Amino acid sequence: MMKYEIVAFYKQEIEEIRECAENIGRLYGWRYRCEKIPGSGKLLSACMGEDSVLCLLKRKSYSFYRLMKYVYALNKPVLVLQDHFSADTFQQLKIPVGYLKENKEKGIWANFLQRHHPGCRIEIIVPWEKDEHIAAMVRNNLAFMERILKHSEARYEVVNEEKSFEKSLIKVLQDLSPGITLMMRPFRLFPFYYPYTVRLYRKHARSEVLIIPRDDSLYIPCH
Structure with missing residues (x-):
């Protein structure tokens, strides 16, 4: 199996992040x-290697503006850690299912992470949408995720919410129980603009x- 690498970034002292990276x-x-x-987000890509699969940043080390500057400069998933991070955090992966097609990638990454840590479980959180077109897009993303996870014999459960994706996301983000929420990095037009x-x-x-x-290589138009 390929030996992957985590790149953990610290602001001033290596002790800020080393223990988390080790764990x-x-x-x-x-x-x-x-x-x-580095001081510039543009220099971040030079820190990444061929086997780099995940980046770590501590939330409290940066202003929100600078944190997002780094998140958008990196072309790898970024795990943003809170102060109360513990090993139990990785026992559960939470996937709020949105309607945009790139939400399928959450299922791919959850499957990848569980293959390397079989002890964790995956929770797929399905919103309730009033608009039937949006609801159909959510069902399509859910079907894709379940197909991937069943093929890998992954452990997962589906939780149906009685609220929209945005309200479901708020609920998950506020949850203090151990777990990692998988969230897509939305496209933005301008550096100073923060999507919803x-x-x-x-x-x-x-x-x-x-x-x-978003991995654009997964979205090749069919001709």
């Missing part, structure tokens, strides 16, 4: 590397969140 690396059987974060789900994250996040950049 995560031990849990997944991956290497880890600690790097002092990012604003929800800023206001409500109390637990760890894995922010996943």
Whole structure:
């Protein structure tokens, strides 16, 4: 099996992040590397290696503006850690299912993470949408995720909410029980513009969140 690498960024002292990186690396059987974060987001890509699969950032170390600057500069998923991070955090992966097609990638990443840590369980949170077109898109994303997870014989459960995706996301972000919420990194037109789900994250996040950049190689038009 390929030996993956975690890149853990710290602001001033390596002790800010090293213990977290060690624990995560031990849990997944991956290497880890600690790097002092560069002053410019554009220099972040130079810190990534061919085997780098995940980046770590501590939420309290940065202003929200700078945190998002780094999150958008990286082309790898970024796990944003809170102060109360513990090993139990990785025992549960939470997937709020949205209607945009890139939400399918949450299922792919959850499947990947569980393969490397079989002890965790996956919770798929399905919203209730009034608009039938949006509801159909959610069902399509859910069907894709379940197909991937069943094929891998992954452990998961589906939880149906009686609220919209946005309200379901708020509920999950505010949940202090151990677990990681998988969230897509939404497209933004301007560096100073925060899409709605990012604003929800800023206001409500109390637990760890894995922010996943859309992989454009998965969206090749058919001709």
